[in-house]
Amino acid sequence: MNETRNIGDTLLKVDNISLSFGGVKAITGVSLEIREREICAIIGPNGAGKTSMLNVINGFYHPQEGTITFGGEVRKQMRPHLAAAGGIARTFQNVALFTGMSTLDNIMTGRNLKMKKNFLWQALNIGPARKEELEHREFVEHIIDFLEIEAIRKTPVGRLPYGLQKRVELGRALAAEPKLLLLDEPMAGMNVEEKEDMCRFILDTNDEFGTTIGLIEHDMGVVMDLSDHVVVLDHGEKIADGVPDVVRADQNVIDAYLGVAHD
Amino acid sequence: MSEDGNMLLSVKNIEVVYDHVILVLKGVSLEVPEGGIVALLGANGAGKSTTLKSISNLLRAERGDVTKGTIEYMGEQVDSLTPNALVSKGVIQVMEGRHCFEHLTVEENLLTGSYTRKDGRAAVQKDLDMVYSYFPRLVDRQASLAGYISGGEQQMVAIGRALMAKPKLILLDEPSMGLAPQLVEEIFEIVHRLNKDEGVSFLLAEQNTSVALRYASYGYILENGRIVMDGDADKLASNEDVKEFYLGVAGGERKSFRDVKHYRRRKRWLA
Amino acid sequence: LSSTAEAAAEQFFPMIIYRTGAYAVGGIPLANGYGDYLKLLNARDGGINGVKIKFEECETQYSTKVGVECYEKLKGKGDVGPTVFNPNSTGITYAIIPKASVDKVPVHSMGYGRTAAGDGRVFPWAFTFPTSYWSQAAAFINYIGEREGGKNNLKGKKIAFIYHNSGYGKEPLPTFNKLAKKYGYDFKALAVDHPGQEQKAAWLQVRRYKPDYVFLTGWGVMNQVAIKEAAAIRFPMDHFIGNWWSGAEPDVLPAGKTAIGYIAATFNQPGAGTQAHADIVKHVYGGDAAAAKKGQIGQVLYNRGIINAIYDTEAVRTAMGKYGNKAMSGEQVRWGLENLNLTEARLGELGVKGFMGPISVSCKDHEGGGKVMFQQWSGTEWKIVKGWTDTMQDVIRPMIEEAAAAYAKENKITPRAC
Amino acid sequence: MLYRESGQYKTSYTDDQAIFPLKQDRWLMAIALVIAFVVIPLTSSEYMLEAVIIPFLIFALAAIGLNLLAGYCGQISLGTGGFMAVGGYTAYKLTTSLPDMNMIIVFLLSGVAAAFVGIMFGIPSLRIKGFYLAVATLAAQFFLQWLFNKVEWFYNYNPSGTITAPPREMFGFVVTGPHATAEARYMITLVVVAVLALVAKNLTRGHIGRSWMAIRDMDIAAEIIGIRPLHAKLSAFAISSFYCGVAGSLFVFTWLGSVETEAFNINLSFQVLFMVIIGGLGSILGSFIGAAFITAVPILLTNAPQFFGFNLPIDLQKHFEVMIFGVLIIFFVIVEPHGLARLWQITKEKLRLWPFPY
């Protein structure tokens, strides 16, 4: 199905990463590659180390071993905000929105990296600062339109139902115009209709902006339908890596994770 | 469900307001029969969690208030009981979003669930072993602080913790959230088993409609703070609207999520 | 008609006091003494020369901010404005002296506050008489000099100074430093932070320094803790001397027997033996001695309140001598304060002979060259051990004038000629 | 429906981003400004100005400062008194050594000095959080108070360590020192506070404000989406301390006139914190409401019994006052944990729905 898709070179290369916390080994010697413009799913049973892997990629956890190559740059560890500046954005498994702020402001924080006007202009709210603010506001309004959350633009996100919060979180990540977008269970706690919406947003993002996407999800329907390639982790180790159809049929994967073969 | 003598829980026409101004439930009534598994379905923000919290009386902690209606458990009005009194009476809620005690270890978390029990250490230990057998993953994590374990593991802890209270009625809020597919089935198997073997009743708010309706005996559909449909689970499962909007099957075929995109998009353009 | 209105006008005494908060222990008897004396004049004499006295308390909790608010509130009251402000706190004194000179109300900080205000040329509206912290420090040196058989014997002696770490506590430092040069004693200053419940570090240092004398400038709980600590390191009590805010009953009582022998400066006699005291019991408490005792009559700070009231009311009387027997305005009272001359004879008439010293204030000298006494705690009462002690005005006065001149310069004040 | 927004459409993002998007709010603000600039100076008694209104303004400014830090950036600080002292003493040193410097510049430079000190003491916030940080900021409070008490240079070596605002003029009016009228001091305070409040509002609405709030709400997520904690936290400390510093200089120059270090003690820090919490964390309006509450309530309580003709002994009255004050704090915190500003907002929401309850 991806003949028509324009998948490029390797964008992110995770090489032989190991991460442990005291005695707990969260990741052991995992390598994986995500290529430009593809959708890569990471799946695996609970506690397999999926979230930890995302944390390693965007610099929140520092692996004991291994290296990461992103956009041609090799690194062992870095501060999260540097990863963000390099073009990695993400959403979180436990929604991590700024609960005291409105939807609009939350998404605007995603633009923070791109806003540079110094604070004297800010303080007076004239001239360049104002202009800049409006430009970014316009961009953010596009995202709001895109995600169909116009109605909650001014609502404090703490009051939103879970599903909408996930959508706002996606908006915040998109606002940074990332090269690589990491999504941690974006569809947990949603019903089918909402999942369909979410899938649509992910696919459109991938299509229209060419954003590379790393996706963790437990809904096999979603994973199999959306992803170009699937990495399976179990107990911190990689047990399979390939196109969905191959992975789905892998006996190891069925034993460790799926329980039954999924169609 | 008809007016019936052996209802374990009946919620009558409740209205809930948050923060004095935000009206969320607009007259919700539902019933859970003794030994039943009842599913509460509905879109995001419909008010499922709010309904459960008003039953378990955890609402007040979020500055919400039941302004109208009554809630009866075993024929007795329970609106004014404290949550812990309700737990002692056998009603326990597994909250959405896990709410584990971060600074307690996994085992300590589980043990907090037995706080209201008076039947001795041995019985508690037995149930602890049972929980571990349900969730072997937790055995490895026994001594980890709950704040550090993975999302799915936390979900197991939250459910296990509720089981430790030996309840008669469990209010399960999105039990399948964040769990691997295999485990989702297992959880519902556990629900089924507890229901059959020990007569525990369940009221579950669940987004995974297909599984929920498979295990439940009765279902309510909540939209925008109102019950819009209810009926036996199998009836609901065969209802066309439910199929379309909650089960994601149209005309008997599951749509691919990739195709959904185009279909949706067209719809948007038309609108 | 106007004359009856004027005759009915009352003399208004604003009282900035503190009966609550960390320093209430000292504030209560002070306020009681001052108030009781005013009540006495009303009850016994019908006021001052027939002009009724009115007073109003304003509670500060010893806070400068609240004190300023009190000042603002009270300065507009009274038929002809307030008589005189007694800020009862060094901080408040500093804050209101500048304001008072604009509002034309005198400020009397009796023996405390801005020492430089002793120079009436720069501070026409502020008075510190009968004495000041600088004079007190000088008196202390005089006193111990005498005990050592002459000030020259102070050479090589060691003096430790334990002070409340605030503007108030620091006041005597310039004097001690200056006199150290002159008399060659060794001097060590040790600060204790508010409120002063914990002074172990200071006393450990005292223990090591092994001073011959310790001088204490404390307030509130700091005093009694200091006395207990001194006892705990077995420092001889009669070589431990407090200033006049560190030598009242509440300071020594909690230390019990260990406080016996402790000495403190004062400018009033202890005890309730004067005619004025008897009159207060009779006219204010209706003869109920027990009630008067509850009102702390005869205690050191109560008596100081009385003295304060005597100064102020006598200043009003002095002013009336010039302006006639009616309610005096602030400006008139200021004149009265500046021309106050309390002779032994007058003190006798007031029924307080021997209770306080005679004094005369002048345009130039707002401190009154005040002498100081020293009293000792016997375990049950205070006894004067050293009567009026000289305060080395030859050294102190130039210091005061220098400080006043600096203030004048900074605030662009042209000193008046006296 | 007195207070409604329907019918007020915004046709551009500029309109939507105005400080007061609603017409009613703009009117209220205009009325408030007229009252502040015209009615109060013409009608208030000196006592009102000196004892209530000027301190209210100064505290409001300090509260805005702390609110930027605690309410917007989530870093609770108990060093406010210390930072205000930096402002007060800097202003004193500046005007006594450079008597001709314009007072507005003096005030602003005091703020700048405080900002530098604020940054110094803000550095630990990069590692320490929550109540640990709150208590740790007391180090700033105690250290600064000690410093200004100990180092004589700060108070020009005068023997008592008290600083006194010297007389200074602006536009031909005496604005500080004993001869400055209450009106003059009120006006200069008002101008400074009004302008800085506006600036604060602008800052909080822009990307700086958003980065603070992001740090407050979830610092890890904020860092992961690219907000630098170092920048956000230290800028919050700097700007917050700037406000506190200016407030401190006004505290000395347009209000008390003469203070010793004790005036900047820990109670001051707490007082400002109360204002921020009672008024509403994360609300500029709340800072004003909180400051009004904390300055006015004790004065009202002190004067109330007399007003109603009771004559309680003054100590008893004070005790009651303290008790009632405590009860009021608890009461309002329970009624609306998000502060009086939120209460006001809810009232507005109710008005909007009125006559329907929801």
Add this chain to the structure above:
Amino acid sequence: MFRQNGSFAKTMEVLNAIFVLPFVDMFTEPVFFAEVVVGGLLTGVMYSLVALGFVLIFKASGVFNFAQGAMVLFAALTLVGLMEKGVPVWLALIIAAGVMVIVAVVIEKLVLRPLVNQPDIILFMATIGITFFLEGFGETVWGSDIHRLDVGIPDATFEIGGMLLNEFDIWAAAIGAAMVAFLALFFRYTVIGRALRAVADDHQAALSVGIPLKTIWIVVWSVAGFVGLVAGIMWGTKSGVQFSLSLIALKALPVLILGGFTSIPGAIVGGLIIGVGEKVAEIYWGPLIGGAIENWFAYMLALAFLLFRPQGLFGEKIIERV
């Protein structure tokens, strides 16, 4: 060249004064140094007594109880007030403890219950309200005067190896140690201990598993009130019972953060470190910069520890996860 030498000498002199002389001083007068250290330890225990009350409540409910100082004052005032009315010591002690239980019940009902699940800072603010109320109430009932408190703890000075010690301080240390031991055991070996920690983590979740917040809070606040009473007795004996007693809290705060908000042994170890640290600093380094550095030094010391362990020495780890 000459000038440079001069400033070099000056720098050396300063460095010498800071880094060498104080230590030389300590070595040359070891007995005095020992006395300073012992004095610091004993003072530290007194701080711990106050800090302990904070820890209890924080550990059990996540509330930073600013009113602890006021509770110390209130408890001591009640005790001394009763004793002045002629009530025998033992009875007064029992009644005062009873009063603290009543205070706990009232606080739970009127303050804590309506504020379940609110942010920490809001609860903190509410406890400040309690502080005002208790201070005002205590003084209304018992007056603002200073009260002498003597419950019969001996108070004589004695000398050991050139060191001057006070019996009272020794008693205070013993009582402090006993209380810490008792409370630490209590938390470790009772069911309630675990429940308390659960409550501190998440009020709502604790409610959901059936932990009775009401009972827990009453118990904990009562115990904290009792600890406050003990602290009040010790400090009150030392400095008389009066308003400033509530300011003791400020000396307990650095102890609290250094030891960790949630650790009972932390309160005692923190107290000892702060006690010794501030005394040694004041005596050996204080004179270099004018003295009276104890107050801020205690906070700076705590701060220095926090930079290495942001949760204090024994505090619960601060969990950071996404």
